[in-house]
Amino acid sequence: MVSLSPGTLLIADPFLKDPNFARTVVLLCEHQDTKGSFGFVLNKLFDQQLNDLVPEILINTIPVFYGGPVQIDTIHFIHQQPELIKGGFEIIKGVYWGGEFDTVVSLINNGKLDLTKIKFFIGYSGWSSGQLENEMNDKSWITSTGDISIIFEEEEQNIWKQALKNLGSNFAIMANFPIDPLLN
Template identity: 80%
Template sequence: MVSLSSGILLIADPFLKDQHFARTVVLLCEHQESRGSFGFVLNRVFDQALNELVPEVLAGNIRVFYGGPVQIDTIHFIHQQPELIKGGFEISNGVYWGGEFDQVVSLINTGQLDLNKIKFFIGYSGWSSGQLENELNEKSWILSENNVPLIFEENEQTIWQQALKNLGANFAIMANFPIDPLLN
């Protein structure tokens, strides 16, 4: 059984109505019972590219994802390139959170960074102590082991459905539930 810890995926229940989290998958980066939890929504694209938010980035069309509703004036990133990006924290299975942002900008501008192995977020998702446990008890989330290919999936529109399908037949059925069953 999967328990709350760094690196797990929180898959929104198909009927979760919260506007920030409906049909999302969140990568949990840290969980401490006494301090709370934080992570990033993996499948909501933000309406501006990285170079629009950070003028020092010369490359265009680098997507930024809406990490969550907390501190949406901050940029974060996860990656799989610790040999190039110093200062990151491994959250699981070769996936790192953060590092030296100036170094990332330089690596992007010189074409040295594999952009398929890094993902940028504006804001983050956060829960106070006990809040995420309460949401689990309310059946708002389904827990899943980390799935690195899913975390860095190019097509964000398939991430939620694929995360459910990866859990087996019982959950795969949920991937096709309508958003509002009353409209079905």
């Protein structure tokens, strides 16, 4: 099991029933024993595009992901372009959380941003101090080291299964479990 720290992937147990997190993968961006944890669901597509939420964006094909149930009136992003987007926090080597949003809008509108290297979220996933540890003890999550190919996978429906498969054959078999074990 990977320790909880920025860059850890939280892979939902196949039988986790919470509708916010069933069959999801969360990228942990921050974890502090005394303050709690923060991250984004990587594989839950939101029902609006970025330009629907940010009218200044001129491109209408940029997806937004449901980052989690906390503050769903906020937009966040992760990216792989620190040379263009200043002010981000490096989560794992080559992956940054946040930065200057006005710069992002300008780069998008001018066609200067590689849209395969940035991901937008509405809301986030948050845990108070000790809450995530309790969920880990309850076996709600399987942990993995952050992997750029998982984090920026364009086919969101593949992320959960691929994250399990990357852990080896013992976990790969779980990717085909039904949500309800009674259907097994």
